[in-house]
Amino acid sequence: MTDLQLHIFEEFAELARTLASPQRLLLLEHIAQGERSVERLAELAGLSIANASQHLQQLRRAGFVETRRDGKRVLYRLGAGPVIGLLSALRQYAEHNRAQIRELVADRLDRPDRLEAISREELLLRMRGGDVTLLDVRPQDEFLSGHLPGAINIPIAELERRLAELPEGGEIVAYCRGPYCALSFDAVRVLQGNGFTVRRLESGFPDWKAAGLAVESRDLS
Structure with a gap:
């Protein structure tokens, strides 16, 4: 493996580590519905504002979310990349590969x-x-x-x-x-x-x- 290939896969791994949190995935699901303030996102995800803010900053650094200021509020929205497609692919793979998730989905469906x-x-x-x-x-x-x-x-x-x-x-x-x-x-x-x-x-x-x-x-x- 060349140094360039290694660097590329290190970048992939860093993005994967950012998503390796149920709280951050849940925040992304709520942001996918539309722009939200950190206060509203904390309420929806059942997190403290401080905890939600920390997760959101990690998502922002990785490019999964973007921000804009509306007066005194900072609003979060999805980043410019194919975030929904990535989450959908992750969901489909989890359903394919994890028996517990398949059982939960089957019970619902x-x-x-x-x-x-x-x-x-x-x-x-x-x-x-x-x-x-x-x-x-x-x-x-x-x-x-x-x-x-x-x-x-x-x-x-x-x-x-x-x-x-x-x-x-x-x-x-x-x-x-x-x-x-x-x-x-x-x-x-x-x-x-x-x-x-x-x-x-x-x-x-x-x-x-x-x-x-x-x-x-x-x-x-």
Whole structure:
């Protein structure tokens, strides 16, 4: 191995070490939903602000996240590289290689609402036909940062009391943060229990955005 090859693989190893933390991976998942302050990220990840800040600085040094200043706040967003693709590849390899993860995923996917999943490609066709209602069940701040075109936002905690806001008839497709996010599974259960025709998107908003598909956002200021 040449010195150049060794240097390249040392760089790869350094990036891998940065990701070798469940807390940093969790922070990346939340940042993938849209820009966040360190205070909000700490709250979402169940970390102290000091601990979250330390993890975020490591992610920033490695280029996985970037920052911008908004008044006194510092907001974090994903870095310019293919971060979502990297996390997706890591997830797929873990599911392939780790029996415990395969069992956990199988337990989730063997539930009856697994039959109600819709692929990104099929959803695109349905959207072009205009015969589907998109339901984003993430918290409102995540929805405002970015969402599928034309989606309705009803956070999962409010869904049962806001059913009247959904159109009667037709099909609803619920989506949330990603394949491990339970919110869309819960939405399918609630809606089916109330007589709605509903499916869930197999992937989530970050994968949709990473695929280069159209998204909408609203001013958070």
